[in-house]
Amino acid sequence: MPTFTNGKIFTGLDRTSFASAMAIENGHVTWIGDSNDLNDANAIDLHGKTVLPGLIDVHTHPKYIADALHGVACTPPNVNSIKDMQAALRQSPAFGKGPDTWIEGWGFDETKLAEHRTPTIDDLDEISTTQPIFVYRSDCHSSIGNSKALELAGITADTPDPVGGFIGHFSDGRPNGYMKEVAATQLLIQAKSAQSYQGDVDNMANSSKHYLQNGIVAIGEMMGRMRPYDSLKLYQDAVKAGFKPKSAIYYVYDEVAGNASLRPTNDDQLRIAGIKVFMDGSISGETAYNQQPYPSGQNGVCLTDAAKLRQAVAYAQQQHLQVAIHAMGDAAIQIILDATDHLQPWLSDRPSIRIEHASILSDQMLRQIDQATMNYALVTQPIFFFAEDESYRDYLSPQQFKEAYRVKSMINSKAEFALSSDAPCTPWAEPDSPFVNIYAAVTRTAVNGDIVNPEEAITVPDAVLAYTTWPAKIGGFSGNGQLTPGYAGDFVVLDRDIFTIPANEIKDVRVAATWIDGKKVY
Template sequence: MPHSEPTRIFLNARVFTGTGEDDWAAAFRVTAGRFDRVGATAEVMADRPDDCEIVDLGGATVLPGLLDVHSHPAFLAALADSTLCFPPAVTSLRGLVEHLRGNSGIGQGPDVWIEGFGYDESAYPERRGPTADDLDQVSPDQPVFVRRCDGHSAAANHRALELAGITAATPDPPGARFGRDAAGRPDGRLIESAATAAVARVVPPRSSADRAQDLAGLDCHFLSRGIVGVADLWATMVPEPLATFRAAEDRGLSVQCALYYPWPEIVAAGLQEIGADQRAGRMQIAGAKLFLDGAYSNRTAWTERPYPGSCDHGLRTASDADLHAAVAWARRNRLQVAIHAMGDAAISHVLDLFADVEPWLTGMPSIRIEHATLFSPAMLDRLTAGRMRFGVVSHAIFLYAEIDAYRDNLDTEQFAIAYPLRSFFEQVGDAALASDVPATAWADADNVFLSVQAAVSRRAHDGTDIGQPQAVTVPQALLLYTGRARTLAPLQDVGLIAPGYEGSFVILDRDVFTVPVADIAATRVVQTWLAGRLAYDAEASTPTGS
């Protein structure tokens, strides 16, 4: 980024530096886009240049720029024409159908797709997700395709199934399945990613230029939340991801983006080698992503014990051969491997395969465990005792938003070890909180302060206790979005207010460290500064330009 901004000293602030739970400063200086002094006012003001600009922050609370290290910008861009169906706006099948009827494509012709995203049947009074019959009520003549909130599963109407060529004779894809009625005919349910992809691949794609513009349009979304760096764990939701993200950067996408490609697509592309130029810059390829299981919310996470009231242990969705091949490719290309593993059986299997393997990266984990839901103390001991440097990405927003599903799908012992955030903070050096947006069953899932409130209170949206013993403090939760999160992805010099780091920080409308816990989620970002430049000002409600 250009650094034509003057040297600025920011003082009269409560500055959480991100270097530790009790590390604070009163002032800092930014020169040529980087912090070069941080500390007491007198220290920062000493020997200041004559042309230095002084900014009095009036006692405001300042944080390092926030990092969302498991997000899906490409997915958000792909949803540009979709109707969003998240709770709390949609809470029933009837409401879902009505919501989809408001899509701008309704009545535009038989070849125009009606797309939606974000349904969560776990709290619907009908206690089930949509079928082809339900979605035919949106339109029987146009294809209708709506993805579940987790992004893995979906539903399609009969017209969409027809266009995708899915019939009673179509076999289930590996690691997934098509829902079927009693006669074996497909009923519109697309369970897990490979089944969803069977319909998604026939949806007419937008052009690369359109997707680049869609991505650039997300800049205000991230900056308004104080987010200056994201890891996209499904970057291939746009065509030619690196080129498209870099084109979006040219069009104004200013936050850093680390891109992870799904392993099957890496294989399909011929296991291409990744050059140093592709691993550098504000938009860079960061690694490979594998799905080892599904999600707890629809009983597809791979579990040690069967789900309550059933003999079902969920789905295993990747082979050992795939896992070993991905690690070998990543080692050769100096990239990470990110493994989606929610269930305890899935996480244990990752540890069995790789805990004693020599890591290949320095300064960051070679293998990331994504979502990390059921993690027992014994599993944590195994993770920290081995040779491999693992990273753990977990969530507070999942239990907060999807409490009904977790209440149904976890027994008492499992619930006690679900999302053990305090244990992650205390025992895992490379640990982070993240949003998984938009694959989270809540409309404002990447509001970091909602996630912080859920992590500190350990209460769901309805007040349910979601594990008080695993609550963290506000400083700890924010470290999992800043100083601790910075090692989880190759984002460059962000996450700390410290000399040498990029001058990216956020100014809040209140002191998030002292407000009542119930008010944390109401915290708003007043300004976001990116590499020494005012990038977002809430009064203007838009990025300020480069």
């Protein structure tokens, strides 16, 4: 039974509760209190360091992260042009490995590239025409591939657009390599995954250290798939190979609609939690569905109308699953509220409906949430405006920009609230750093120095709760989120005191150690 003393332990019980000592037995906290009350000569000395409950990222994409970790970051500050991207991809360990090895990258944003355009199949073919190349756009909705990747996916000039996605073409009709939105990107992902299932398992297992070094002990997989294989099987095999974070899988609704066998499971390590619905795209990609048009004159893309959303919700009710709904634009969010605000919640242990991102929220929407019969959660990511401020300034009207990432207003609403990363779906080299996200929520400062709606800033304790106690409730990680008796002995030791350091240093916080079930795992 390990005991710990001389720490600054944030219990997660509320904003102000701290302790200095604790005991863990059989993987669970059995006692927490003052070091003076602990009589154990073998207690582990925390040397005054700050301790938090294990962090929870309830909206991330571990399969994408696993791909990205052995891929190439095509993000600022190192990649700022297509030429930079080509050079970076040539430095990939996969480069030159032969036609069965994919060269992978992630994170490009055409607005941040010197050429101010999306790279094309021709740009990637300059790197290789014999090895397939696949690069995620920063939002992970869209991507680009070279001619070999498109060949393996069976994409030609005559391939029809998948429902909800768009295959880019040059003016002469030839595919230009740009796969716009998730349905199109999946054509390349399925070709890549079908080639090496064991490679995907190995990548997942190897990604475990990445989460642990960020202090993340539990995750929500927001892109569960049935094709080319079941994501549950991927996770089961990855856990056997050493993947440690507790995981909840949300399956893309289009792949499971009508599947009566998909039901929630209760295993603490790995479980099926819900379904994922896409209402729209991203703001930086000008595909979030907005009430006011972008400068291009378009309002974005509506991927799910009210009728289809009601079908998805009815399916979730029948199967007793949670619904996580991707909605960035205000028009998309309004569809969700109008279609569901009057419905009776069907889950009692957590919100029945999660609105993911909720990037633009008006006062009227917040009032509608507060007056709703439905119990909502709002799960958002300030790291987006931190990394993509220019896109938000350029693409949104002044009023829409004022309504962007209203974190404080979300906390003050009736909805449950959590911070998350959506990693690796933002153009930043550390897309799932909890501390960059917390920094953005607390300071409202973008990487370019712009101050974004400072009235929506929150306190550090609230931001920490939004990575511990609150997401545990939203994501169904009922044994996590606190360091109080009965809860999991999962905690992180920080290299500095996040509660007292100057705000501009929060983004530089690092995890000194991560413990799961009372055992040091990082």
